[in-house]
Amino acid sequence: MFQTDPFNTATIEGMLEAPGEKWHVYPPDVIPLWLADLDFPIAMEIKKALLNAVHDEDLFYNLDIDARKAMAEKINARNGLETTYEDIMITQGVNPAMWLAIRHTCKEGDEVVLTNPMYGPFSNAVRVTNTKPVHWPLEFDEGYGFDAEVLKELITPRTKLIYVCNPHNPCGRVMTEEELKGIADVAVDHKVKVMVDELHEDIVYDGRKHITLATLNPEIEAQTMTAWGFSKTFGVAGLQMGFLCATNKEMIEDLRKQARGVMRGTSTLAKAAAPVMCSKALDWWRRDIVVHLEKIRGICEKRFDEIGGITYSKLEGTYLMFPKFDYGKTSDELRKYLLEEGKIAPSSGTGFGSNGEGHLRFCIATSEAIINEVLDRLEKALHKLK
Numbered sequence: 001m002f003q004t005d006p007f008n009t010a011t012i013e014g015m016l017e018a019p020g021e022k023w024h025v026y027p028p029d030v031i032p033l034w035l036a037d038l039d040f041p042i043a044m045e046i047k048k049a050l051l052n053a054v055h056d057e058d059l060f061y062n063l064d065i066d067a068r069k070a071m072a073e074k075i076n077a078r079n080g081l082e083t084t085y086e087d088i089m090i091t092q093g094v095n096p097a098m099w100l101a102i103r104h105t106c107k108e109g110d111e112v113v114l115t116n117p118m119y120g121p122f123s124n125a126v127r128v129t130n131t132k133p134v135h136w137p138l139e140f141d142e143g144y145g146f147d148a149e150v151l152k153e154l155i156t157p158r159t160k161l162i163y164v165c166n167p168h169n170p171c172g173r174v175m176t177e178e179e180l181k182g183i184a185d186v187a188v189d190h191k192v193k194v195m196v197d198e199l200h201e202d203i204v205y206d207g208r209k210h211i212t213l214a215t216l217n218p219e220i221e222a223q224t225m226t227a228w229g230f231s232k233t234f235g236v237a238g239l240q241m242g243f244l245c246a247t248n249k250e251m252i253e254d255l256r257k258q259a260r261g262v263m264r265g266t267s268t269l270a271k272a273a274a275p276v277m278c279s280k281a282l283d284w285w286r287r288d289i290v291v292h293l294e295k296i297r298g299i300c301e302k303r304f305d306e307i308g309g310i311t312y313s314k315l316e317g318t319y320l321m322f323p324k325f326d327y328g329k330t331s332d333e334l335r336k337y338l339l340e341e342g343k344i345a346p347s348s349g350t351g352f353g354s355n356g357e358g359h360l361r362f363c364i365a366t367s368e369a370i371i372n373e374v375l376d377r378l379e380k381a382l383h384k385l386k
């Protein structure tokens with residue numbers, strides 16, 4: 001345990017001394033907001049598991065059954081999906097599971113539905129597999145609702161996969177049960193398989209409950225692959241571990257077959273840390289991180305309102321705010337301007353698809369001190385444009 005609030009200790013000077021890509025891509029006078037990584041220390045429980053593994057010289061080729069058993073327990077307890085370790089495949093983070101899901105479902109030229117906007121690597125997986133992206137537009141003015149009627153219209157005989165990201169990056173939505181049922185009905189009616197990325201499942205606000213799509217009914221469960229990981233909750237992206245679960249035996253068998261000899265799971269150190277990250281021992285972290293992020297979200301909303309010319313839909317989940325800026329500049333122009341003039345580095349909204357035009361994405365997983373400095377810099381730079 002930490003002596004002080006671990007979520008509120010980050011300083012600019014400290015982060016510049018720390019390792020990690022986020023703070024070392026831009027010059028040191030720029031505050032980075034582009035990458036979904038935490039400005040928080042690593043939980044002691046995770047560090048202990050890693051150090052113990054080194055002490056025990058757990059660095060040989062090794063089995064992953066203990067890690068998968070811990071993952072299955074977590075899925076049963078937290079997601080309400082009845083599963084065993086045999087239904088789970090460890091992946092090197094969540095991103096490779098996107099590629100694997102296409103390998104399992106599609107031939108070249110088949111269609112994959114994904115939202116616009118959406119986290120970029122989904123599109124990359126479509127591109128490298130020579131499949132065809134079919135975009136499901138999410139509208140900012142409509143609160144980024146997931147309208148199953150729109151989804152239904154996109155399905156053709158060539159549609160083989162629907163990608164779902166919930167909680168959604170970058171829109172910050174947590175899907176309601178009704179929205180999930182709508183997606184499940186379309187998928188089941190048209191016999192289209194689904195890959196759901198639930199990596200941000202722990203970061204949901206205002207007492208919301210994250211719902212795992214595969215728990216809705218046995219039909220959708222049989223057609224769904226669900227990916228989880230640890231990078232977003234615990235700031236351990238460097239461990240490069242995710243896990244893909246399919247209770248449909250043929251599906252998980254084929255996923256393993258597609259990966260054989262190409263994907264090697266993950267490192268022994270990551271596997272050694274998995275049990276504690278799946279366990280109740282870190283429930284305090286899951287609870288406290290959300291309390292802290294709700295506070296940071298509130299600070300951002302207040303300042304966005306005061307600055308003016310910024311609209312946003314309330315962040316329901318994730319620590320990625322996706323506001324829209326009415327300053328007569330495109331996303332790319334504004335990103336560049338804020339980098340040069342404001343010394344802050346959010347991501348351009350169009351990096352997530354054409355419907356991200358006008359938006360910037362800010363990772364807000366930082367301390368109050370840093371977010372206040374970010375917002376001061378944003379205000380100063382934007383006022384020069386008024």
Ligand SMILES: Cc1ncc(COP(=O)(O)O)c(C=O)c1O
Pocket residue numbers: 036092093094095096119165169197199200229230231232237241242
């Ligand atoms: C929705 C989503 N999926 C996957 C990833 C990648 O996660 P990992 O590094 O664990 O593969 C991210 C990273 O931000 C993400 O936001």
